[in-house]
Amino acid sequence: MKNELALIVDDISVAFDTEAGKVYAVDHVSFELKKGITLGVVGESGCGKSVTALSIMRLLPKPSGQIINGSIIFNNENILNFSSEEMTKIRGKKIAMIFQEPMTALNPVHSIGKQIKEVYNLHFKEMTFKQIRNSSVEMLERVEIADPEKVLKKYPHQLSGGMRQRVMIAMALASKPDILIADEPTTALDVTVQAQILDLIKELQNSFSMSVILITHDLGVIAENCDEAIVMYAGRVAEKALVNELFKNPLHPYTKGLLSSIPSLSNKLGKKRKSQLPTIKGQVPSLENMPKGCRFSPRCPDKLEICVNHIPHEKKYSPNHSIFCHLFNNREN
Amino acid sequence: MPVLEVVNLKKYFPVHKGVFLRPKGFIYAVDDISFIVKQGETLGLVGESGCGKTTLGRCITGLYDKTDGHVKFCGEDIFSFNSKQLKEFRLKAQVIFQDPYESLDARQTIKEILKEKYIIHKKESKINIDEEIATLLEKVGLQRTDMSKFPHEFSGGQRQRIGIARAISLNPELIVCDEPVSALDVSVQSKILNLLLKLQEEMKLTYVFISHDLAVVKHISDRIAVMYLGKIVEIADADSIYNKHLHPYTEALLSAIPLPDPKIKKRRIILKGELPSIQNPPKGCRFHTRCRHTMAVCKEEEPGLLLNNREKEHYVACHLQELK
Numbered sequence: 001m002k003n004e005l006a007l008i009v010d011d012i013s014v015a016f017d018t019e020a021g022k023v024y025a026v027d028h029v030s031f032e033l034k035k036g037i038t039l040g041v042v043g044e045s046g047c048g049k050s051v052t053a054l055s056i057m058r059l060l061p062k063p064s065g066q067i068i069n070g071s072i073i074f075n076n077e078n079i080l081n082f083s084s085e086e087m088t089k090i091r092g093k094k095i096a097m098i099f100q101e102p103m104t105a106l107n108p109v110h111s112i113g114k115q116i117k118e119v120y121n122l123h124f125k126e127m128t129f130k131q132i133r134n135s136s137v138e139m140l141e142r143v144e145i146a147d148p149e150k151v152l153k154k155y156p157h158q159l160s161g162g163m164r165q166r167v168m169i170a171m172a173l174a175s176k177p178d179i180l181i182a183d184e185p186t187t188a189l190d191v192t193v194q195a196q197i198l199d200l201i202k203e204l205q206n207s208f209s210m211s212v213i214l215i216t217h218d219l220g221v222i223a224e225n226c227d228e229a230i231v232m233y234a235g236r237v238a239e240k241a242l243v244n245e246l247f248k249n250p251l252h253p254y255t256k257g258l259l260s261s262i263p264s265l266s267n268k269l270g271k272k273r274k275s276q277l278p279t280i281k282g283q284v285p286s287l288e289n290m291p292k293g294c295r296f297s298p299r300c301p302d303k304l305e306i307c308v309n310h311i312p313h314e315k316k317y318s319p320n321h322s323i324f325c326h327l328f329n330n331r332e333n
Numbered sequence: 334m335p336v337l338e339v340v341n342l343k344k345y346f347p348v349h350k351g352v353f354l355r356p357k358g359f360i361y362a363v364d365d366i367s368f369i370v371k372q373g374e375t376l377g378l379v380g381e382s383g384c385g386k387t388t389l390g391r392c393i394t395g396l397y398d399k400t401d402g403h404v405k406f407c408g409e410d411i412f413s414f415n416s417k418q419l420k421e422f423r424l425k426a427q428v429i430f431q432d433p434y435e436s437l438d439a440r441q442t443i444k445e446i447l448k449e450k451y452i453i454h455k456k457e458s459k460i461n462i463d464e465e466i467a468t469l470l471e472k473v474g475l476q477r478t479d480m481s482k483f484p485h486e487f488s489g490g491q492r493q494r495i496g497i498a499r500a501i502s503l504n505p506e507l508i509v510c511d512e513p514v515s516a517l518d519v520s521v522q523s524k525i526l527n528l529l530l531k532l533q534e535e536m537k538l539t540y541v542f543i544s545h546d547l548a549v550v551k552h553i554s555d556r557i558a559v560m561y562l563g564k565i566v567e568i569a570d571a572d573s574i575y576n577k578h579l580h581p582y583t584e585a586l587l588s589a590i591p592l593p594d595p596k597i598k599k600r601r602i603i604l605k606g607e608l609p610s611i612q613n614p615p616k617g618c619r620f621h622t623r624c625r626h627t628m629a630v631c632k633e634e635e636p637g638l639l640l641n642n643r644e645k646e647h648y649v650a651c652h653l654q655e656l657k
Contacts, residue, residue: 220591
């Protein structure tokens with residue numbers, strides 16, 4: 001079961017039309033999502049993690065954003081070839097998504113009940129009014145909302161941030177999807193609420209046997225909630241590995257830099273309080289002005305000559321750990 | 334003498350409702366808080382959204398008027414200052430804001446932004462302003478040529494550096510940093526934290542550092558105060574808060590933070606229920622509705638912030654500790 005694939009993203013590139021010409025927000029990104037696992041996608045703002053998620057959902061802003069090449073295989077079919085009618089049958093039903101801002105993702109002028117009902121009206125046309133109501137109440141109970149009957153009549157502004165995110169999850173899971181894409185689901189929430197929501201997602205994942213893609217900028221969230229992880233930098237994948245592997249033995253200079261620059265809570269990692277933190281020099285390059293070779297090369301402490309002009313390709317370090325870095329390429333030889 | 338002394342400070346915001354905007358109760362944003370900040374140290378203020386940490390920061394700097402209590406800056410009550418004294422005080426106490434995108438005027442160049450303070454405090458004629466601003470920019474890791482640029486030409490991290498330059502420009506003593514790194518990516522965040530630490534050492538600054546990120550607060554603070562619903566529930570030196578915390582809320586807050594290390598298996602305490610309304614805080618201990626150890630006394634009587642360890646200056650407001 002664990003080795004079956006739920007989704008294959010193969011070599012996709014996404015370009016946006018801007019005043020400065022075409023810019024590639026995602027550049028030759030490939031990964032596989034195994035059934036029943038949680039795949040974490042981590043990176044800083046602008047690294048293309050949200051754009052990757054939106055292209056899986058085919059929700060890129062039109063007409064400026066286009067998928068230039070590659071394929072996304074779901075159930076042995078390339079969903080990039082689907083017509084918009086065919087896609088509507090998958091989007092929200094087989095592949096569901098929850099967003100970062102529970103404040104803006106819900107419609108403020110409709111009651112919670114009406115918004116959940118929409119999911120059933122769209123995907124389960126045969127359901128009666130009573131069935132829909134019962135399922136809605138059941139879904140709200142599943143996401144541990146107290147007094148669901150009452151919440152159905154409420155409007156988004158009457159709920160707290162955590163409650164709204166629970167409603168979003170209930171809506172996303174109402175159709176019992178195979179894949180859930182969670183795009184920074186807890187970034188806007190407090191840590192104690194974040195812990196509640198992440199626990200809830202994990203529990204529901206087990207009971208619905210879903211695969212989850214969890215997008216976040218927080219390495220802590222990745223370490224505690226994911227089975228596998230992808231580190232992205234400036235539109236490309238830098239490193240892919242099982243989570244335990246990634247944190248035990250980070251290989252890419254960017255992953256290493258990122259991990260060492262976080263102030264740490266536990267004293268075990270040996271970071272002294274009030275001492276200067278290690279940093280990554282320089283800044284993320286702008287999309288219009290990407291370096292020709294490895295995109296991390298201008299900031300990399302271990303830069304080689306080859307890095308400047310040649311794009312690094314995937315190298316397998318172990319069966320569950322691959323890396324995109326010339327440094328590693330050389331060491332192997 | 335402590336740089337800052339807060340004594341029984343209260344700040345209530347009235348709530349008006351209905352067609353005639355009749356007063357309908359209060360938001361108890363800061364409710365009877367006392368603490369001191371010593372010269373050259375960093376006091377971290379942590380808590381979840383709505384716990385009153387930003388309101389407290391604004392009362393300390395005189396941006397909000399108090400409802401009751403005192404804020405003493407170098408021994409003098411800031412709420413009794415006349416306008417001249419207040420201007421003098423604002424020279425000494427500065428704020429760095431959370432959002433580097435909104436706290437800089439988009440229509441002013443960096444030079445104009447930084448120069449404004451010298452004009453207000455009538456210092457621009459006495460010095461070479463260009464040279465002064467150039468040194469200031471270099472001090473925060475920018476270049477002197479950046480002077481003629483506009484805020485939109487900078488990234489988030491650089492903008493926060495400009496905010497810092499503005500705060501340190503006239504040699505303040507106290508800086509209230511209100512979530513200065515929350516809007517930034519981790520790799521940028523570490524650079525800004527390094528800058529704040531460097532400046533503190535060079536200029537002997539005293540910080541009140543407000544944040545919801547406990548890892549950041551731990552790294553930068555000497556002492557930490559944990560807030561819940563307008564109250565300080567625990568205050569101690571940074572290591573004690575993390576290793577020997579006594580309040581159940583501090584424990585839950587710490588256990589909720591995801592650590593970037595899958596090897597550490599910790600027991601996560603999931604707080605049940607929602608944060609109670611700050612307009613109508615629970616009677617007795619404010620945390621009793623969500624606490625694992627609630628006793629009968631917690632529902633009736635409010636625990637005082639009592640000294641637990643004199644040496645470590647560890648104070649905690651919990652009935653459990655009073656029993657011991």
